[in-house]
Amino acid sequence: MEDRTELNTLGEFGLIERIASQQSFTHPLTVQGIGDDAAVIDGGKEYLLVSTELLAEGVHFDLSYVPLKHLGYKAVVAGISDILAMNGTPRQLTVGIAVSNRFSIEAIDTLYAGIYAACKEYEVELVGGDTTSSRAGLVLSVTAIGGVEKSKIVYRKGASAHDIICVSGDLGGAYLGLQVLEREKRVFLDDPENQPVLAGHEYVLERQLKPEARVDIIRQLRDLGIVPTSMIDISDGLASDLRQLAKASGLGVRVFEEQIPIHQKSYLTATELKLGPFTAALNGGEDYELLFTIKQEDYQKILDHTTDISFIGFVSPDPEEALFITKQNEAIPLAAQGWERTDTE
């Protein structure tokens, strides 16, 4: 018998680390390989950034409630967000699609209408890709390409103890939007005569179905002359991404419940769904906000210029520390999340 170890014993991060550790060839022009939001390649005058995402039907999206146009838009946003997380400018992308015959040409047109809408919004050009038939479901592969001035690049690593942890926008909305859609799907499956009740949840639905990449935040920081000391985009959830950030710098983190930005409308939806809004913010994922650290001296500059960046905590010198401090001043360990989390089943 051959050895057989189940894939889910490793988790996605474990699998990526395992794959990365087996590499034996390195290229002299590679500055950063596997392990950051995007790969960094020496392009002479600047650094070139490349990031690949894969989105699979039934895992990342459920076409029974995700319109194809939104799916196309969101796939591009996810790719662009990885370039922004390196403090870069997204410029081009390639898209591969594997589709089964159940998709018509009109359906593919709708998917690309969403892709092109995002391209226009973020000024990126679709420069290539591949189309193929598929046995089952839709799989999308998005490779985002960008560039960054060498002195302005920001990695996941690079934070120092006592740096301030910042997050853009607000968190948890995308996850709560998904819960509303899942609830209405269950209602519909129980009785197809039922029309979905989405009124009152527009904010979280928009966060789930049409997230935006925070190119405006990157521009603001540039205008303020601030280069974050480390950065990641929030795709897996604040808790998981905070731990990634801390681990990359070999340091710890301490964040405060009262500083976590949650939108008023997300609170309302969470209350109706009997879900904890902080659980959604910490573990929800797909917000595509930027999580970054700054030197203490940059704090006032941000405070003076924007209210769309929250200061949620500090980098701790102790690498073992990853704490969430509640309003009652209790310290709770931040739990990491893994591989199956985004599975919609």
Next chain:
Amino acid sequence: MEDRTELNTLGEFGLIERIASQQSFTHPLTVQGIGDDAAVIDGGKEYLLVSTELLAEGVHFDLSYVPLKHLGYKAVVAGISDILAMNGTPRQLTVGIAVSNRFSIEAIDTLYAGIYAACKEYEVELVGGDTTSSRAGLVLSVTAIGGVEKSKIVYRKGASAHDIICVSGDLGGAYLGLQVLEREKRVFLDDPENQPVLAGHEYVLERQLKPEARVDIIRQLRDLGIVPTSMIDISDGLASDLRQLAKASGLGVRVFEEQIPIHQKSYLTATELKLGPFTAALNGGEDYELLFTIKQEDYQKILDHTTDISFIGFVSPDPEEALFITKQNEAIPLAAQGWERTDTE
């Protein structure tokens, strides 16, 4: 009722043209977008090349006879071949994999062992990617990244009338290897006690299971100071790729049966399988050889230095002309192939 047009009415090339025609944003740093083997981006000192391929189980490969290690190797070769087809040097790649739980960690290790073996062989580094679970089967996405000196880039377009059409290596082997594997699969399905009979077909099996990208040809041309006037890699089959090449330059082609390179072992397999060796060479695909055009003055230089490049015909000034001239001097139109051709069912 919404309009519904079946996907297979367009074909893969039609679908790509349709997608490309809907683009509205172009980036100033994009030199060549959709429509060549790789996208071309202005990187300052040189051109950057990016190409994405998607490989889906049951469409591009059948895991009942394709070992995972070979699949990994071949996926990298397919990506690298696109960079070579622009006269470029491949340097990095990203790989996305969507896998179902039926794959163990050991199976994923084997797939990556093949990917890394190709990385080492071609001196490219795996710099990123994505791993996700999948509902059904394995989907691989490979994005190859490379560079080329601006004055040395070769596009699909660029040929002139009377240029000589060249092809590296020999053709049809990969397709014939696939036919042997398919035959043995049928025999096995009829009676699982039967062991596959592969002896005598090693050459074509190697062409199918472990093709190589012709980086040696690109180096030879460089050493000879020859820049082809146009180029494409043979992934879809000589007939289809010839038509792509001719169409890109707005010209025609005329190729000669007696000049088409077919390996002696491919002949023998074709004979045993009662298949036409020229049909395999013209329509088979997956050979990953390079098809290119040169100026007449470069002919002698190549002839003097290598026997691994064949001169198979001429570029014709008539864009309507796409002819295959048989040994009996009959002129037969070259038929193009489409989307479903590589489907293994």
